[in-house]
Amino acid sequence: MPPEHHTPAAAAFPPSTGQLRVGAVKADITPRDLTGLHPMPGAFSAVHDPLFLRVLYLGNGDTEAVLVSLDLIEAGDVSPLRKRVESELGIPADHVVVTATHTHNAPRIAEVSPGALAHAGGPESFAYTETVYDRIVAALREARATARPARFGAGTGTADVNVNRELYTDGRWTLGHNPAGPSDKTVWVLKFEDLDGRPIALLVNYAVHCTVVFGTSEISGDLAGAACRHIEDVLGDDHGGQPVALWTPGPMGDQAPRVDLGVPFGQVPDERRKARAYAAMAAQGLMVAAEALRVAGGIDAHDASPSISAEQRTVACPVKPGRDLVETMRQAAADTVPLRLSLVRVGEVALAGVSGEVVTEVYRRLRAESPLARTVLVSIANDRIGYLPDDARFDRPVHSVNGCPVPRGHVEDAIVDGVLDMIRGHFGGPA
Structure with a gap:
């Protein structure tokens, strides 16, 4: 299926290899008024731990690219934000990638794309969106x-x-824990440090739903927030300064945390059960953070002039209706839904963004077919249109198929072929 939009990398963004310059900033985005901000049935009652945005700026004199990670359940169509960044800062909109940690104890921002399956927000959500922007x-x-x-x-x-x-x-498919099912347990770590060896930022990529404390009705960064706080505390203590840890979600469309609150939807847990959930959140966040720090300690960050380039494209996919969904989820009528793909190249690493919750098998195929060993998938990048399963999964009425807005035969190939085409355009290799 041809892309709706394609900016040729070689023509518009030739790889450049000047001195790398990196900046990273963390800012609080905890809402003061929680009214109307819960993306699912119910309401937020309190703030357990704050929400943050974290940004990573990359430049080398010729090319600039930025990645934004938000402690939110999702960001919808952020095209207005990306255009604003281009207008106000001069960084091309196609060089801006925005994702969310997918904590279910936080609001959503931005509009829902026509045809997409998402929990649309009300006036409070759109006001909060402008604040976050x-x-x-x-x-x-x-x-x-x-x-x-x-x-x-x-x-x-x-x-x-x-x-x-x-x-x-x-006798039926449901959401639970299936240790026999596919699961990608890779912890990707991108390490950025200054020329004296002081850490600037650590980008972590892992595939899991941040739903450990879902059901508490309290604002929380969940597992990803706990992991980032631990990394930032350790790096700050050990090296001084204020290094930033950015969490990006990998192929998490079919992945749950091993330990979660386990409360049926809509049931309010007692305080002791809630306390155990937060302990599980901290423990699992620590496990990912500790592994990311171990990996970072072994990384030889020697590349001071990596090639940087970026590209985005949109594939117009046919729409299928969702089924057996949460009552607050709506799907606006449309003939097509936009599947947004993005690529940020940093040296020999490709950060491949996809605007939905990608499942394990799609990433396994992408990684197997990519000419680049370091191909990192970022889910819910620049939009969240729904779940994005592999073709074989459509044989079963599983959650990721019911919540997918695109029919069989138009998801897996569109993602894999589209991302591979961009990677080959930026890194070379057969088209």
């Missing part, structure tokens, strides 16, 4: 202004914190 632009401006000469490296580890959540039991 303002803080993102301010943080990017600061990150660029404070960027300093840097070097870069990447590595991988593993963490057994996630488990497949599509379970067949009692």
